[in-house]
Amino acid sequence: MALKITVIGTGYLGATHAAAMAELGFEVLGLDVVPEKIEMLSAGKVPMYEPGLEELLARHVTGIEGSSGRLRFTTSWEEIGEFGDVHFVCVNTPQKHGEYACDMSYVDSAFESLAPVLTRTALVVGKSTVPVGSAERLAALLAEKAPGDVELAWNPEFLREGFAVQDTLHPDRVVVGVTSERAEKLLREVYATPVEEGSPFVVTDYPTAELVKTAANSFLATKISFINAMAEICEAADGDVVKLAEAIGHDERIGKKFLRAGVGFGGGCLPKDIRAFMARAGELGVDQALTFLREVDSINMRRRGHMVELARDAVGGDSFLGKRVAVLGATFKPDSDDVRDSPALNVAGQIHLQGGQVTVYDPKGMENARRLFPTLGYAESALDAVRGADVVLHLTEWREFRELDPAALGEVASSRIVLDGRNALDGGKWREAGWTYRAMGRPRA
Ligand code: UDX
Numbered sequence: 001m002a003l004k005i006t007v008i009g010t011g012y013l014g015a016t017h018a019a020a021m022a023e024l025g026f027e028v029l030g031l032d033v034v035p036e037k038i039e040m041l042s043a044g045k046v047p048m049y050e051p052g053l054e055e056l057l058a059r060h061v062t063g064i065e066g067s068s069g070r071l072r073f074t075t076s077w078e079e080i081g082e083f084g085d086v087h088f089v090c091v092n093t094p095q096k097h098g099e100y101a102c103d104m105s106y107v108d109s110a111f112e113s114l115a116p117v118l119t120r121t122a123l124v125v126g127k128s129t130v131p132v133g134s135a136e137r138l139a140a141l142l143a144e145k146a147p148g149d150v151e152l153a154w155n156p157e158f159l160r161e162g163f164a165v166q167d168t169l170h171p172d173r174v175v176v177g178v179t180s181e182r183a184e185k186l187l188r189e190v191y192a193t194p195v196e197e198g199s200p201f202v203v204t205d206y207p208t209a210e211l212v213k214t215a216a217n218s219f220l221a222t223k224i225s226f227i228n229a230m231a232e233i234c235e236a237a238d239g240d241v242v243k244l245a246e247a248i249g250h251d252e253r254i255g256k257k258f259l260r261a262g263v264g265f266g267g268g269c270l271p272k273d274i275r276a277f278m279a280r281a282g283e284l285g286v287d288q289a290l291t292f293l294r295e296v297d298s299i300n301m302r303r304r305g306h307m308v309e310l311a312r313d314a315v316g317g318d319s320f321l322g323k324r325v326a327v328l329g330a331t332f333k334p335d336s337d338d339v340r341d342s343p344a345l346n347v348a349g350q351i352h353l354q355g356g357q358v359t360v361y362d363p364k365g366m367e368n369a370r371r372l373f374p375t376l377g378y379a380e381s382a383l384d385a386v387r388g389a390d391v392v393l394h395l396t397e398w399r400e401f402r403e404l405d406p407a408a409l410g411e412v413a414s415s416r417i418v419l420d421g422r423n424a425l426d427g428g429k430w431r432e433a434g435w436t437y438r439a440m441g442r443p444r445a
Contacts, residue, residue, distance in 0.1 A: 002026060003189060006084035008110050010037055010073065012164060012268075012338075013127060013157055014090030015046060016053055020168040021088075022060035022071040024193050029083045030073045038073045049337035049364045052165040081117025086186060087124045089114070090157070095272035102131065102276035111138050115145035122150050123186050127157045129213050129273055131280040135177060135206035153183045154206050156213035161267065162335030173200045177209025214280075217273040218293060223258040224265045225299040231261035231441025232299075232306075241441030242423050261441045263343040263395055263421040264303035266332035271297070271341050303440070304343050307393065307421050308350045310438065314391040314417045320356030324414060326389035327351075328382055329396025329422075330362035330369035337364040344395035345373055347421070352376055361385035363400050387412045397424035406433035 007018035060071040091106040154177035159167035249256030332342040379385035420439040
């Protein structure tokens with residue numbers, strides 16, 4: 001009989017994982033403690049913007065015409081316990097307020113609720129990003145509180161927002177931290193299709209599996225901060241960081257990816273993961289091993305401040321008082337509506353606090369942005385945001401912004417100055433339309 005799978009937590013990770021498991025042919029039951037989310041998902045609606053996810057849900061959610069009917073959602077833990085052979089825990093681990101460490105309370109409470117309903121033989125699989133050592137602790141919790149024959153495995157998730165469906169169905173690798181052959185065998189069954197299609201399957205112990213995730217994100221963050229440090233040097237020495245990245249990227253050992261200089265990284269993962277990793281290293285007595293991540297973080301945060309300075313220079317140098325600033329982009333990256341730790345909104349917020357009149361436009365992130373920064377101004381289109389602006393900041397590289405007509409924007413702007421915080425606009429096109437185009441880490445033309 002085909003395995004029955006449950007997915008606990010239906011955020012970016014869980015909703016995508018649940019739909020992907022149904023796509024792979026399994027019967028899936030998803031759980032969330034927020035009833036509104038369950039109502040939406042049961043109707044085939046996604047509570048966030050993620051390309052392709054709604055289509056995938058529609059293919060599988062029970063009750064939707066033409067669907068496989070393999071995917072259902074519930075708020076009942078008992079139902080989860082009765083249903084599942086394999087339970088994936090996909091709840092989030094945000095940064096604790098005012099601390100570097102991550103908040104494990106959602107993971108802990110998911111395990112506390114799950115353990116007592118596990119009356120039959122089952123495998124619990126942690127997917128959340130956690131501090132190393134958590135799996136061992138949670139395995140002990142299950143051993144103590146689950147009535148059935150229950151084991152734990154750790155299987156970190158590497159999906160990127162905006163590519164969540166693709167990354168889940170065709171992962172770069174599947175990493176499983178296990179303590180028994182039985183657990184490994186079950187997970188090989190779960191991931192049989194992607195592994196047949198070429199995804200490497202890496203078997204490790206618990207701590208290594210937990211660390212693979214934080215190490216990968218730390219490496220990615222380091223790459224971005226490295227190129228942003230080079231952007232600082234380029235600006236001082238009149239070099240061009242985009243050309244530099246292209247040239248060093250030809251060396252396959254370095255590679256071309258993740259070397260886009262600009263306002264830096266944000267989102268719900270990279271910033272909090274490197275901080276939580278530093279906090280954990282401190283607890284383990286090896287904080288020196290990760291002091292470089294402090295620098296990675298501070299280079300990254302400096303980018304935001306630097307963009308604010310460039311904008312202040314552009315509007316005259318002294319202050320933002322009486323100046324109108326158009327901000328194109330609110331999300332932390334394109335193809336997402338996620339504004340968590342978004343460099344774009346951080347820059348917009350700083351300028352607003354310094355007296356500037358900021359108007360933000362984003363193709364998908366407006367609702368979330370308004371909720372988080374209610375005092376900023378918002379426009380319904382890029383053109384409206386730019387109307388009357390003394391400077392335009394391009395801070396999230398949506399395709400829509402690359403396709404804008406600089407001539408039309410120039411008609412409505414108060415001054416034709418655009419600062420490209422993502423090195424993604426066609427500077428030549430903007431200059432031809434009469435704009436002063438300035439990009440981070442590139443020479444002034
Ligand atoms: C990241 C990891 O990529 C993913 O593997 C992990 O599972 C979760 O964290 P995500 O946060 O969705 O994924 O976004 P990612 O595409 O990695 O981008 C993170 C941030 O870095 C964005 O703000 C992006 O704009 C920025 N970035 C990325 C750069 O500034 N330069 C680059 O070259 C690449």
